[in-house]
Amino acid sequence: xxxxxxxxxxxxxxxxxxxxxxxxxxxxxxxxxxxxxxxxxxxxxxxxxxxxxxxxxxxxxxxxxxxxxxxxxxxxxxxxxxxxxxxxxxxxxxxxxxxxxxxxxxxxxxxxxxxxxxxxxxxxxxxxxxxxxxxxxxxxxxxxxxxxxxxxxxxxxxxxxxxxxxxxxxxxxxxxxxxxxxxxxxxxxxxxxxxxxxxxxxxxxxxxxxxxxxxxxxxxxxxxxxxxxxxxxxxxxxxxxxxxxxxxxxxxxxxxxxxxxxxxxxxxxxxxxxxxxxxxxxxxxxxxxxxxxxxxxxxxxxxxxxxxxxxxxxxxxxxxxxxxxxxxxxxxxxxxxxxxxxxxxxxxxxxxxxxxxxxxxxxxxxxxxxxxxxxxxxxxxxxxxxxxxxxxxxxxx
Numbered sequence: 001x002x003x004x005x006x007x008x009x010x011x012x013x014x015x016x017x018x019x020x021x022x023x024x025x026x027x028x029x030x031x032x033x034x035x036x037x038x039x040x041x042x043x044x045x046x047x048x049x050x051x052x053x054x055x056x057x058x059x060x061x062x063x064x065x066x067x068x069x070x071x072x073x074x075x076x077x078x079x080x081x082x083x084x085x086x087x088x089x090x091x092x093x094x095x096x097x098x099x100x101x102x103x104x105x106x107x108x109x110x111x112x113x114x115x116x117x118x119x120x121x122x123x124x125x126x127x128x129x130x131x132x133x134x135x136x137x138x139x140x141x142x143x144x145x146x147x148x149x150x151x152x153x154x155x156x157x158x159x160x161x162x163x164x165x166x167x168x169x170x171x172x173x174x175x176x177x178x179x180x181x182x183x184x185x186x187x188x189x190x191x192x193x194x195x196x197x198x199x200x201x202x203x204x205x206x207x208x209x210x211x212x213x214x215x216x217x218x219x220x221x222x223x224x225x226x227x228x229x230x231x232x233x234x235x236x237x238x239x240x241x242x243x244x245x246x247x248x249x250x251x252x253x254x255x256x257x258x259x260x261x262x263x264x265x266x267x268x269x270x271x272x273x274x275x276x277x278x279x280x281x282x283x284x285x286x287x288x289x290x291x292x293x294x295x296x297x298x299x300x301x302x303x304x305x306x307x308x309x310x311x312x313x314x315x316x317x318x319x320x321x322x323x324x325x326x327x328x329x330x331x332x333x334x335x336x337x338x339x340x341x342x343x344x345x346x347x348x349x350x351x352x353x354x355x356x357x358x359x360x361x362x363x364x365x366x367x368x369x370x371x372x373x374x375x376x377x378x379x380x381x382x383x384x385x386x387x388x389x390x391x392x393x394x395x396x397x
Contacts (some may be wrong), residue, residue, distance in 0.1 A: 046083035060221040071221035160222030178207035215318040263293040264348035272302030298326035315358035327334030
């Protein structure tokens with residue numbers, strides 16, 4: 001089944017048809033827990049000399065039997081003639097079990113051998129046979145056995161390895177939630193945003209998320225789950241892989257009396273040691289949901305300072321131009337409920353809150369750093385996401 005995310009909000013799925021890959025992007029994206037999705041696999045190039053195996057990741061797969069992994073066929077276009085291995089069992093590519101490939105067969109190859117007439121033109125799906133069975137401690141995922149009408153209005157979960165939204169390959173699995181909608185609603189959204197008639201046949205499902213959640217190319221083969229059962233795998237984005245601006249989509253429902261924040265355009269070289277202010281609704285330190293907005297001051301760390309502090313905590317994280325690190329003394333740590341909170345410097349928006357790093361461990365460890373998505377690039381993150389569609393395959397029938 002294909003899964004498409006449309007206009008930054010929408011996702012579609014297609015039965016037995018295939019996937020594509022990049023980061024999961026959005027404010028509700030999080031890192032998976034250690035044993036949360038043990039059946040989600042990283043398909044990667046075999047490279048025993050690489051101490052950073054995540055950089056050899058090609059796409060995501062899903063363990064559907066003790067010896068078989070389901071993924072998209074175009075994953076092997078990337079692999080070409082290179083040796084491929086599968087890592088399964090943990091949320092960290094570096095800690096998972098390595099399995100080797102005996103053979104793989106695409107759906108198109110299978111129907112050719114079986115002399116079956118294809119029902120659909122695009123069949124971008126492949127089954128990988130491992131050289132050995134996985135241990136009994138790693139359970140394959142079950143396939144969703146019911147009609148897709150039972151999924152409409154329900155919340156699905158996606159899980160994948162790939163590139164983080166900060167533009168670097170991450171060793172940690174990411175996950176997010178999406179609401180499945182009807183095909184009629186899906187087609188109406190596509191037409192409204194793209195002025196294009198897109199036929200959603202019975203092999204497709206659609207889902208949307210507010211705030212937006214988008215799967216991209218390095219997430220090809222990502223698992224789409226409902227009630228811990230597999231309903232689809234991710235194929236790619238629709239209509240294409242290019243970022244698009246559509247400023248009207250942001251302003252059409254905003255009262256003209258509410259003035260949008262201006263974006264800060266301070267160069268990277270001048271960011272270090274600047275003081276910013278964060279403001280957010282969310283959870284208090286005692287786990288109480290407050291009625292009031294809270295605010296605090298943060299010192300913006302330079303890239304070098306941020307990476308040095310993370311290395312001291314044995315966290316290898318490359319601070320790219322897409323992110324900003326913030327900390328303070330006494331300690332100021334934001335929570336998951338603060339995601340999307342603005343970091344303001346001199347009255348201008350510098351970034352929006354994403355997460356605490358390193359992930360895992362004590363949630364409020366004092367050495368952790370607040371990570372923000374930078375907003376002053378030529379095309380802001382929020383505007384870039386508004387027109388993306390993720391494509392996945394439905395895997396039940």
